Amino acid sequence: MAINILIVDDSAVMRSMIRKTIERSDVEIGEIYEAENGIDGLDKLHKNWLDLLFLDVNMPIMNGMEMLNIIRNTPETSDLPVLIVSTESNAQRIEMINKHNAGFVHKPFTPEMLREKIMSVLGVPQ
Amino acid sequence: MVMNKLEQKKGTKASYADLVKEIAFKTFETTCYMFPLGEWELDDSEDMEKPDGSIRAIVEFDGATDGGLVISTTPHLLESIAANMLGIEAPSREVKEGALGEIANIICGNTVPGFAHNNEICYIRPPRIARESENFDEIYIDKASEHVEVILDEGIAHITIYYKAEATR
Numbered sequence: 001m002a003i004n005i006l007i008v009d010d011s012a013v014m015r016s017m018i019r020k021t022i023e024r025s026d027v028e029i030g031e032i033y034e035a036e037n038g039i040d041g042l043d044k045l046h047k048n049w050l051d052l053l054f055l056d057v058n059m060p061i062m063n064g065m066e067m068l069n070i071i072r073n074t075p076e077t078s079d080l081p082v083l084i085v086s087t088e089s090n091a092q093r094i095e096m097i098n099k100h101n102a103g104f105v106h107k108p109f110t111p112e113m114l115r116e117k118i119m120s121v122l123g124v125p126q
Numbered sequence: 127m128v129m130n131k132l133e134q135k136k137g138t139k140a141s142y143a144d145l146v147k148e149i150a151f152k153t154f155e156t157t158c159y160m161f162p163l164g165e166w167e168l169d170d171s172e173d174m175e176k177p178d179g180s181i182r183a184i185v186e187f188d189g190a191t192d193g194g195l196v197i198s199t200t201p202h203l204l205e206s207i208a209a210n211m212l213g214i215e216a217p218s219r220e221v222k223e224g225a226l227g228e229i230a231n232i233i234c235g236n237t238v239p240g241f242a243h244n245n246e247i248c249y250i251r252p253p254r255i256a257r258e259s260e261n262f263d264e265i266y267i268d269k270a271s272e273h274v275e276v277i278l279d280e281g282i283a284h285i286t287i288y289y290k291a292e293a294t295r
Contacts, residue, residue: 010252013224016212017157058252087235090247107232108156 002030003122004049008041008067009034009056009085018054018085025111027118038062042070045077052118053082055102068100081121085109142241142287143272149236150276150285153229158210160278171277175200177284182256183226185234189249190242193269193289195234196262197226203281227253233285241289262288 005022009015015034022029033048035041037059045053053071057064064084071077082102088094089106097104103121105114119126154160163171177198186194199207208217208225217225231253238248256262263271266288276283 011224011228013212013221013228017228020211020213058250087232087250089236089239091245093247107235108153110156 002028003051003118004030004033005052005054006033006035006041006044006048006050007054008036008038008059008064009054010036010059011056012036014056014085021109021111021114022118025115025118027115038064038067038070041067045071045080050080052122053080054105055082055084057084057086057088065096065100068102072100083117083121143274145240146233146237146272146285146287147274147276150233150274150283151278153232153236154207154276154278154283157229157232158207158280160206160210160280163277163279168277171282174277174282175202176282177203179284180258181223181226182260183223183230183253184256184260184262185227185230185253186251187234187238187248188251190246191238191248191290193238193266193287194262195230195237195285195287196256197230197233197283197285199226199283200281203278203283206280223255227255234287237287238289262286 007015007018009018019032022032031048033044035044039062055064055068068082071080071082083105084097084102085105085107087107094104103117105117116126151162177200179198181204182196182198184194184196204222204226205217207229208222209215211225212221231250235250238250242248269288270291271286271288273284273286276285
C-alpha cells in the first residue's frame with residue numbers, strides 16, 4: 001500500500017533530506033507533501049488524505065508540539081501516525097512526545113532506521 | 127548511543143574533543159555517506175586543502191549551558207555535503223549553506239546536552255551562516271572551547287564548540 005506523507009519542517013534542506021531518505025528506504029510512497037510551519041502543515045493536512053506526518057519541533061509561527069496538540073484534539077486527525085524528527089535527547093522532552101502518541105526519529109538517521117520507524121508507527125509487522 | 131558515552135566521559139577536556147569528533151564522523155557518515163580516512167591515509171592528509179573559514183555555519187544554544195558551535199569546510203567538501211545529502215548535482219550556494227547549517231545543527235544537537243548536568247534542558251537555536259565580520263574567539267572570550275579537525279575521504283572540516291565550562295561540573 002502506497003502511503004501519503006506530509007513533511008513539516010522550517011528548513012527546506014531538512015525537508016529535502018527527509019524526502020530523499022524516505023525515497024531511499026524502500027517504503028512504497030504515494031504523494032509527499034511539504035509545509036514549513038504548523039499553520040501551513042494544518043492547511044495541507046486538511047486538504048489532502050495523509051497516512052503519516054513527519055514533524056519538526058522548533059519552527060516559527062506554530063511549532064511542532066502546538067501542531068501536534070491540535071492534531072490530537074481534532075477528531076478527524078486524532079489517530080494520524082506522527083513521527084517527530086529531532087536531535088533531542090532530553091528524557092523529559094522525549095517522554096512528552098511519547099505522551100502525545102507520536103514516534104520519535106533521532107537525527108542523524110539512515111534509510112534503514114527511517115523504514116523501521118515508519119513501519120512501527122504504521123503498525124506494519126516487519 | 128553517543129549520549130551515553132558523553133555521560134560516561136563527561137568532565138575531561140580531551141574527551142569532549144574526542145566526542146565532538148565522534149559525533150561529527152557519525153553525522154557525516156549517516157547523512158552524507160562520507161567516511162574518516164584510515165590511519166594509513168592520514169599522512170597524506172597533510173597535503174589536503176584546509177578550510178579557509180569563508181563559509182561558516184553557527185548554531186547557538188542556551189538553557190542549561192550556553193555557547194555556540196561553528197563549522198567550516200573546504201569548498202569541495204561543502205559541495206559534496208549538499209550533493210550527497212540531497213542527491214543533487216551542482217547545488218546552489220543557498221542549498222550548500224543550508225546543508226552546512228543542518229550538519230551543524232545535528233552535531234550541535236547531539237553534543238550540547240552532554241555539556242549540561244542533571245539532564246537539564248538546552249535550547250538549540252536555528253543554524254545560520256556566520257557573517258564574515260563575526261570573530262567567535264572574541265564573541266565567546268568568556269567561554270571554554272574545543273577545536274577539532276575532521277578529516278574525511280571528501281575533505282576536511284573544522285569544528286569549534288564554545289561553552290560555559292561550569293555547566294559541565
